[in-house]
Amino acid sequence: xxxxxxxxxxxxxxxxxxxxxxxxxxxxxxxxxxxxxxxxxxxxxxxxxxxxxxxxxxxxxxxxxxxxxxxxxxxxxxxxxxxxxxxxxxxxxxxxxxxxxxxxxxxxxxxxxxxxxxxxxxxxxxxxxxxxxxxxxxxxxxxxxxxxxxxxxxxxxxxxxxxxxxxxxxxxxxxxxxxxxxxxxxxxxxxxxxxxxxxxxxxxxxxxxxxxxxxxxxxxxxxxxxxxxxxxxxxxxxxxxxxxxxxxxxxxxxxxxxxxxxxxxxxxxxxxxxxxxxxxxxxxxxxxxxxxxxxxxxxxxxxxxxxxxxxxxxxxxxxxxxxxxxxxxxxxxxxxxxxxxxxxxxxxxxxxxxxxxxxxxxxxxxxxxxxxxxxxxxxxxxxxxxxxxxxxxxxxxxxxxxxxxxxxxxxxxxxxxxxxxxxxxxxxxxxxxxxxxxxxxxxxxxxxxxxxxxxxxxxxxxxxxxxxxxxxxxxxxxxxxxxxxxxxxxxxxxxxxxxxxxxxxx
Numbered sequence: 001x002x003x004x005x006x007x008x009x010x011x012x013x014x015x016x017x018x019x020x021x022x023x024x025x026x027x028x029x030x031x032x033x034x035x036x037x038x039x040x041x042x043x044x045x046x047x048x049x050x051x052x053x054x055x056x057x058x059x060x061x062x063x064x065x066x067x068x069x070x071x072x073x074x075x076x077x078x079x080x081x082x083x084x085x086x087x088x089x090x091x092x093x094x095x096x097x098x099x100x101x102x103x104x105x106x107x108x109x110x111x112x113x114x115x116x117x118x119x120x121x122x123x124x125x126x127x128x129x130x131x132x133x134x135x136x137x138x139x140x141x142x143x144x145x146x147x148x149x150x151x152x153x154x155x156x157x158x159x160x161x162x163x164x165x166x167x168x169x170x171x172x173x174x175x176x177x178x179x180x181x182x183x184x185x186x187x188x189x190x191x192x193x194x195x196x197x198x199x200x201x202x203x204x205x206x207x208x209x210x211x212x213x214x215x216x217x218x219x220x221x222x223x224x225x226x227x228x229x230x231x232x233x234x235x236x237x238x239x240x241x242x243x244x245x246x247x248x249x250x251x252x253x254x255x256x257x258x259x260x261x262x263x264x265x266x267x268x269x270x271x272x273x274x275x276x277x278x279x280x281x282x283x284x285x286x287x288x289x290x291x292x293x294x295x296x297x298x299x300x301x302x303x304x305x306x307x308x309x310x311x312x313x314x315x316x317x318x319x320x321x322x323x324x325x326x327x328x329x330x331x332x333x334x335x336x337x338x339x340x341x342x343x344x345x346x347x348x349x350x351x352x353x354x355x356x357x358x359x360x361x362x363x364x365x366x367x368x369x370x371x372x373x374x375x376x377x378x379x380x381x382x383x384x385x386x387x388x389x390x391x392x393x394x395x396x397x398x399x400x401x402x403x404x405x406x407x408x409x410x411x412x413x414x415x416x417x418x419x420x421x422x423x424x425x426x427x428x429x430x431x432x433x434x435x436x437x438x439x440x441x442x443x444x445x446x447x448x449x450x451x452x453x454x455x456x457x458x459x460x461x462x463x464x465x466x467x468x469x470x471x472x473x474x475x476x477x478x479x480x481x482x483x484x485x486x487x488x489x490x491x492x493x494x495x496x497x498x499x500x501x502x503x504x505x506x
Contacts (some may be wrong), residue, residue: 030349038341049315053304055218056326057291060306060319061219068308069318070229071209075312077166078204079185086187086200095126095189095197107137114139121184123203129196131157142203147173148262152201155258160186162198169313172206173235174245174324176266181206181236202435206237211235221325231314233283234271243297247271247278274298282307283316374493381486387479398469402462409458416455419448 085091090109094102114121114137125136125144131152136144141483147153155171160168170184185202209228216226217239227238232255233248247267256270267270282436291306303320310317420445 025473030345040337043413045404052326056304056321057306059502060220060304060321061290063216064226064306064308064317064319067212067216067226067319068310070212071317072310072312074208075169075310076115078118078202079169079187079312081118082185082187082200082202083167086189086202087111089293091189091195091200092191096191103135107135110137111139120205120208122205125156125201125203127152127199127201129198132201151260152199156184157199160188163188166190169234171230171264173262174265183209190430199394210237214239216319220319220321221328222322223325224319224321226317226319229279229283229316229318233280234273236315239481240298243274245271246274248274248276248283278305279318293323294320347425374490377486377490377493381490383480384482384486402465402469405458405465406462409455409462412458413452413455416448416452417442420452 007191031252046311088109090102090106093099094106111122114124119139122140123136123138123142123144126185128134131150131154133144133151137211156168156170160166164187168186172181172183174181182203182205185204187200189197189200191197213226213228216224218224225239227235227240227243230236232251235243235246236250238244251259251271259265260268260270276294276297278292278294282292288307291304292304293302295302303325304321304323305318305320306466307319308317309315311395392438423442
C-alpha cells in the first residue's frame, strides 16, 4: 500500500510592515483638522502674491511716470526759459549789429538772471550761425572748453540749425574734475521777422536730475533704484558708479569713435559694454511691455522693471525693484499663517495620537490573541500531520506483515495436507508392515491434525489482524481528515489575521 502524504497549510510568508493603525488614525485626524486651514493658506498665498505683484507693478508704473514727468517738466521749463531769454530785444540787437552797449547790458542781465533764477545754468556761450565763438558768461567763473576739436561740435551745430523748434539738447558730458554731468541746450536766436541771427548754448548742470534719480533708492522696497539710458543705450544717470556711462549693447563704430574723440565722459576711452539684452530690446522695440522681469548685470536675483520715455529728449527712464521685496508682505502673512497652523497642528496631533491609540489598542490586542491562537493551531496541525504519517506508516507495515503471515499459513496448510496424505498412504500398505508403520503414521496424522488446528488458529488470528488493520486504517483516515480540517481552519484564520494586520499596520 503506497504511503499517503498529508498537506498542512503553512500560512503566508513574512510580510512588509506597514504604518500602524494608531498612526494612520492620528494622521487622518490631523489632516481633517488642518486641511481647511491649509486650503485657506494656499488660496490666500496665491491671491495675495498675485495682488501684490499687480499693486507693485502699478506702483512702479506710477513712480516711473511721476519722476520721469518731473525731469521732463524740468527740462521743458529750462528750454522754454532759454528760448524766452535768448530772444529778448537786447539779445536780438546784439546779434544784429554787435553793439557793445547791448553786449554789456546782455552780460549784466544774464548774470543777474542766472544768479537769481537759473543757478543750474553754469555757463552761457554765444556763437554765430557758423559756429564761431563770440562771448560767454558764468556765475561760477567757468569758461568754454573745446569739445573734441572745436568749441561747438559740428554735429550739434547741424542738429540745432535743422531743428524744427530751433532748439536742441546735446548728449551728456561728464567733467571728472568738477564731478558733475552737464547737457547743452542750444537755442537759435531769431529776429522779429524770424530771421536766424545766432546760437546760444546754455550748459545745464544735471544735479537736479541726479537728485530725482537718487531719491528712487529704496523708494519701492529694499534694493529698488532707477537709472536713465540715452538713445544709444548708455547709462547716463545711474547710482551704480561701476555701470555709469556703460552701454547695454555694443555701439556702432561711428558712435563709439565720436564718444572717444569728444572725450565725452572725461576719458579717452569709449563706453564699455555691460550687456543687458532685455533693456536693449526695450530701446529698440516700441511695443515692449511696460512692466517686465530682468536680472540686471551684476545682480544675482530677478528684478521687476518698468520704463518711461521722455518726449523732449531721447532718454528712457527705468525703475527697478527686487522681486523678493514685492513678496515681503506676502511672506509675513505666510509666516503668520504657518504659526497659526503650527499651534493648531500640535493639539491636533496630540488628540489624534490619543484617539488613535484608544481605538487601535483593543484591535491590536485581538490581533495578538489571534496570532497566538494561530500559532497553536499551526503546532496542532503539525502534530496531527506527524501522527497521521506515523499511523499510515504502521498500517502499511502491518499490511506487509499480514501478507507474510498469510503466505506462511497457506504453506503450513499445504504441508499438513501432504503429511496427512502420506500417513493415509502408509496405513494402506500390507499387513506385515502395518503395525510397524502404524505408530509412526498415527503420530504423523496426529501432527497433521495439530498442524490443521494451528492453521485454523492462525487463520483466526489473521482475521483479527485484518480487522485491527481495517480499524487502524479508518482511524488514520479520520486523523488525516482532522489534520486537513485543522489546515482549513488555520488557512481561514491566517486570512483573518492578515486582514487585521493590514488594518492595524502590524
